Amino acid sequence: MTAARTLSPPRIAPQPTVLRTVGWSDYDLVDSGHGRKLERYGQRTVVRPEPQCLWSPGLPSAAWTAADAVFDPADEEDSGRWRFREAPIEPWVSGWGAVRFHGRFTPFRHLAFFPEQAANWAWLDQKVRSAGRSLNILNLFGYTGVASLVCAAAGAHVTHVDASRKAIGWARENAALSGLADRPIRWICEDARKYVQREIRRGVKYDAIILDPPKYGRGPDGEVWRLFDDLPDLAEMCAALLSPDPAFLLLNAYAERISGAALAGLLADRLEGRGGDITWGELVLVESARQREIGMSFYARWTA
Template sequence: MILLTPTQHSEYELIDSGAYEKLERFGPYILARPEPQAIWDKTLTDSEWDKRAHAVFRRDKGSQEKGQWIVKKEIPDRWNFHYKTSELNLTARLALSSFKHVGLFPEQAVNWDFIATKLRAMPVEKPTVLNLFAYTGMASLAAKASGADITHVDSVKQVISWSRDNMELSGLKDVRWVVEDAMKFVKREVRRGKKYNGLILDPPAYGRGPDGEKWLLEEQLNELLSLCALLLEKDNYFLVINLYSLGFSSLIVDNLMNSHFKGAKNYESGELYLSDSFQKKLPLGVFSRFSDVDVQ
């Protein structure tokens, strides 16, 4: 098992964490949000958090997800976040959502870089990539910017619109958008005999498809991965999967991947984390990834 964290980035900072919360800076704006895995004490005082935060998310009574933002300082409804490396130059629109999210998971930058690096080294003119549970599309845009023919699947129409905005802000075009339940889409692609050079999966613990289809990670992930194994090309391939669920360890992921992707080259798995400014490491999910593409 390995631990991965992004390199420091000028537009994002995890300032402090603890007491089931995290204090983060996205561009010029500082937000305080719930974080169930930050079970330790905060380093800064509550008054220091309150003084710094532009907005604080408070859950609705009895809800684990929904809530409302309490705005303490002037902050726009939307603002842009820039992710720039030697290989990528992406822009995302951020906003305060009713589910505590802002449109970006900064720990995933390690996978955006992985996707870009593998695709740029792949000896295929236009690799095909499928992104399932694709949210606002930063992984899709990393693939597109690296020369891929990308299919972006999410069950929420509004999120697809958000992804399209990010594509345009990033100066990209021609992403294939699909509003559909991921399992239903994958089953149809298998029946069609479709193959992809790259698969990206970021399934939630639970969710609903556009027609009310039920998704439960523990019940359906095994089947989904068995189908994905039929979609992945035998040569010139990569796969990335992220799981943010308190019930899943990297050992579970290893067992699943070894079952369905025997012989996968350059396999690695472990945890993603972010370090706050006081060097506390905040775990933010488990991952697995592999590829037969060698990078010089």
């Protein structure tokens, strides 16, 4: 007979942990200042707006004017246009660990992957490899799939959900580039909430869940996603999807008014009575020129 386990509330770490990403062969935050950042993606350098860089650049202006591409923002949101020094740059192959993925210039000022997520990729890789079993992982808002591929490469079964058919197509391309096309990854183009509701009705369970929801988004049938309105219920539903022997839940968010402490508070609330530990904090990119740090996103991680 197995004794019923009485679990306490998750323990929230008393202090935030700042997770710093420094450059690697395929990415570097070269310099920053005057509201912009200068980055290297592979061989190319790129200038993008970054209002929080209130300081002066560390490198001479020649390093900035030589950039291969500059993003000219149209408004406060993420839209705008890329301006190329020469011909528009075709997608190129980037990598992190054993995973390969295309970098590409998207109309939303980013380059089809988020380098600061390397801190989460490293954590996921370690969690999956040290689980001692093949975890069944749900990745919601999975975009171009780097987190899904890191988990699959480490031996997990992955269900990757995203509302954008184009993003799913890019994620599948990235799986092929990584030599992971034959791994157990299900690619699902659907509204995250609808998918989770259906899985609950079907009685499906997952050992681990990853969520990186945007501040605002739309499902394939126009379903509206608003982080501050919709995340509490989605977190509740994710808790209901966890298997009896769960491994972890990772929540990341980029919205300006969110914080790691708020994400930790939400997880503690929705995972009440399940024990475990919650760590939380900020993902930060470290610049090469003067090691200044740019806060990029917030995270909370629950480990059972």
